Amino acid sequence: MTNSALPGAAKRFRNGLLDDNPIYRQLLGMCPTLAVTATLAGAVTMAGATAFVMIMASAVVALLRNQLKGHLRILVFTLTIATFVTIIDRVLQAYVFEMSLRLGSYIPLIIVNCIIICRCEVCASQQSVGVAISDAVGQSVGFLIGLISIAVIREILATGMIFESVRVMPEWWPNWAVMQGPAGAFITLGLLMGLVNWMSMRKK
């Protein structure tokens, strides 16, 4: 049941990167975006975990798409996602325990990350597995770009270092501790969003 009006795999992938960027364009998945971007390492781990869940869930939903009917489909999406989140949570606990402690509740909160449900609804429940996976990969990379852009600014301003070890700012840099906290997260994202809007306005 391929619908010719829907974008193909390559287009879906490209859209995820910039035009439909989950963070800056669709404003989805705000909670992890703000919560885990205090350090770059946390942001990358989070993006990886989200990517795994999104790709697997999109593939499963695309395989099931002809069986999904009516309002029960959201429930199926959620339970599929919850299963994969349980898997990645156990994997993180087994192999990168410290990081898993630091991300804490935000790993299980991937279940309620709107990006994944939105992609299942918009793309995976209507198109073939190949397109769904390519869409999920595109959105994951877009999400990664968004997270990195915020985390780099916050970590450098808060500690003067990147990846907690490489010093970027000069020694005399006063660490802006507030950037590590909630206030810094909100303000950085707000300003970055303004910047993205300004750049896209100038292009027109």
Next chain:
Amino acid sequence: MGVVTDILFIALATAVINNLVLINFVGICPFLGVSRRIDTAFGMGCAVTFVITIAGSATWIISHFALVPGSALVNAINSIAAGSVKDLLFLQYIIFIFVIAGMVQLVEMYVRKFAPALYKALGVFLPLITTNCAILFACLTIAKSPELTDNFLFALVYSFFGGIGFTLAIVLMAGIREELETADIPEPLKGPGITLITAGLMALAFMGFKGMAG
């Protein structure tokens, strides 16, 4: 300390000091999406408070009797199948999200029947409470922190005041945004940009409560 002091302590700590939205970053989507007008924001806050309280209690009961080590269901499985199951915590996420989705469905039916105006105003955000991270976050926090896991009353107080804290944040935000409508904001920052910066300033103010109760 007496029980009443404990309860007041948990209530204050949850609603203000560890505010779900402004300190823990959960429930951001409705916080940005439904904070345009005070009355809608208040309706959303009430709906979330209701769901969070019910879901928090329900998941506490389920974990207590079925999931944690030594609970009734785990013991039953061990005695019937003569196995050595330690706990069923690997089912935690799936069961929690299932309970929350069911609760939201109930609230949606109730609001549609008894408050049609509110139902219309909340629109798509009502079913989206299922994917409101605040609720799952509260349930997981209850399951994780020992003082809440041991005492049902504390868990109830925690989830209710978590919802109150959410309502507080979203209503304050709506009040500020109503004033912002007449302000002269630079074009690129209009919409989500200025809302996030406002939220940042609010978070800064809420940081002032930190350390207030140890």
